[in-house]
Amino acid sequence: MPTAPADPALVGTVVAWFDEHARDLPWRAPDRTPWGVLVSEVMLQQTPVVRVEPAWRAWMSAWPTPADLAAAPTADVLRAWDRLGYPRRALRLQECARAIVARHGGEVPDDEDALLALPGIGSYTAAAVRAFAFGRRSVVLDTNVRRVLARTVGGSALPAPSLTAAEVRTASALVPATDDGAARWAAASMELGALVCTARAPRCESCPVASSCAWLAAGRPGDEHHARRRTQAWAGTDRQVRGRIMALLREALGPVPQHAVDQVWPDAAQRARCVDSLVADGLVARHDPPSPDAEPTYSLPR
DNA sequence: AACGCGGGGGG
DNA sequence: CCCCCAGCGTT
Numbered sequence: 144m145p146t147a148p149a150d151p152a153l154v155g156t157v158v159a160w161f162d163e164h165a166r167d168l169p170w171r172a173p174d175r176t177p178w179g180v181l182v183s184e185v186m187l188q189q190t191p192v193v194r195v196e197p198a199w200r201a202w203m204s205a206w207p208t209p210a211d212l213a214a215a216p217t218a219d220v221l222r223a224w225d226r227l228g229y230p231r232r233a234l235r236l237q238e239c240a241r242a243i244v245a246r247h248g249g250e251v252p253d254d255e256d257a258l259l260a261l262p263g264i265g266s267y268t269a270a271a272v273r274a275f276a277f278g279r280r281s282v283v284l285d286t287n288v289r290r291v292l293a294r295t296v297g298g299s300a301l302p303a304p305s306l307t308a309a310e311v312r313t314a315s316a317l318v319p320a321t322d323d324g325a326a327r328w329a330a331a332s333m334e335l336g337a338l339v340c341t342a343r344a345p346r347c348e349s350c351p352v353a354s355s356c357a358w359l360a361a362g363r364p365g366d367e368h369h370a371r372r373r374t375q376a377w378a379g380t381d382r383q384v385r386g387r388i389m390a391l392l393r394e395a396l397g398p399v400p401q402h403a404v405d406q407v408w409p410d411a412a413q414r415a416r417c418v419d420s421l422v423a424d425g426l427v428a429r430h431d432p433p434s435p436d437a438e439p440t441y442s443l444p445r
Numbered sequence: 446a447a448c449g450c451g452g453g454g455g456g
Numbered sequence: 457c458c459c460c461c462a463g464c465g466t467t
Binding site for chain 1: 446447455
């Protein structure tokens with residue numbers, strides 16, 4: 144992102160806006176736990192809030208602590224994940240719970256390096272858990288914050304396709320010095336990006352920092368990276384086929400015979416490749432047939 | 446640095 | 457129909 148001096152009032156204005164407009168989300172409630180925050184962050188890694196909220200409530204009711212999730216049958220975990228997408232995240236979340244039990248006595252750590260060492264926890268989630276679960280200062284830089292800073296400070300429609308060192312410097316310089324101030328800025332800047340400074344149709348008329356936004360001042364120019372953006376294909380991809388197989392096994396009451404799996408997708412080679420990859424990922428268990436002339440069955444792993 | 450990985454809602 | 461979305465792990 145092109146660097147420009149940030150408006151010194153930016154942080155205070157966005158935080159004041161957040162105090163007024165923050166959504167009432169269960170993982171922000173006063174009785175939230177660090178574990179609840181961590182679960183919400185993993186679910187929200189690639190899934191919108193509206194779909195996460197009911198799944199989060201059911202999940203926290205079933206497994207209120209890391210020890211509870213660590214002890215659960217993996218099949219139950221994958222069913223509770225339901226259609227949140229990227230089910231490998233559910234697997235990693237259970238591995239994460241087991242690591243928290245094994246390494247940290249069942250308590251979510253507040254140390255950045257300890258968080259980063261947990262399965263499924265990367266730089267964003269480690270920073271978010273520190274800020275939202277423990278109120279500690281950290282640089283929370285997700286796609287929403289990147290977009291807010293690209294516009295208000297950088298004057299661009301959208302951030303670069305991948306995170307740059309310049310963006311990290313700009314974001315770091317903006318984070319308030321205190322734990323509480325930094326945590327509030329993190330939540331506020333993400334919320335502004337989610338509710339107002341959205342990717343497609345930003346609501347600049349309702350934006351608290353419109354008067355100091357470099358992008359708005361420049362007349363909302365188009366995205367200079369647009370030509371290089373490529374969207375992920377979906378129809379006919381392995382991801383779609385894997386999704387269908389997982390949906391079939393989630394809904395099944397018992398082991399599913401091969402011929403039933405064969406119904407979910409017409410291309411046999413692609414189907415076989417996807418089943419194999421799901422088995423390799425630990426998302427599907429293959430059971431050998433009782434006799435050599437019978438067919439194998441499949442289920443969610445125990 | 447690039448790629449694979451789900452699924453659904455909104456414009 | 458197209459595009460985006462509170463990223464991570466592997467290569």
